[in-house]
Amino acid sequence: MKYAIVILCIVISTCIHAQVEHNFEMEPSNTNCHELPEKFNSPSQAIDAVEKSTFRFTQSIKISRYHSPKAAFYYSCDGKTGYMIVTLKDDSRDIYKNIPQEVWDQFSNTNDPIGYYASNIEKKYESIQ
Structure with missing residues (x-):
């Protein structure tokens, strides 16, 4: 009886783990971010397309009312890299592609998102033009 319970637990945990990996490798359910084009005609087209898509992971932060960036938004389809949209102090917006989740x-x-953005994102990643 003990062996049957142990075997059953192993089988169930293996099935659950296999399902999670299978779903992650496949296109995530209820998302359409994998359909976004590789290139866009303009930054505004890219921002519009990203904001209208559904992603596996989205997050936003408000930073400042008077400095750039004022706010930032992150969208990731695969949980590894994603799009980052920043709202600048003049209310214009920039969009970056392939920003790693760790970044x-x-x-x-960070305690200084404005400084981090200036030195680690704005200078290291090219915005969509």
Whole structure:
């Protein structure tokens, strides 16, 4: 009886783990972010397309009312890289592609997001033009 319970637990945990990996490798359910094009005609077209899509992971932060960036938004389809949209102090917006999740996490958790953005994102990643 003990062996049957142990075997049953192993089988159930293996099935649950296999299902999670299977769903992650496949296109996430209820998302359409995998349908976004590789290139956009303009930053505004890219921002519009990203904001209208559904993603596996989205997060936003408000930073400042008077400095750039004022706010930032992160959208990731695969949980590894994603799009980052920043609202600048003149209310214009920039969009960056292929921002690693780790960079977003560091940016959103730093005590100086304005400085982090200037030195680690704005200067290292090219915005969509």
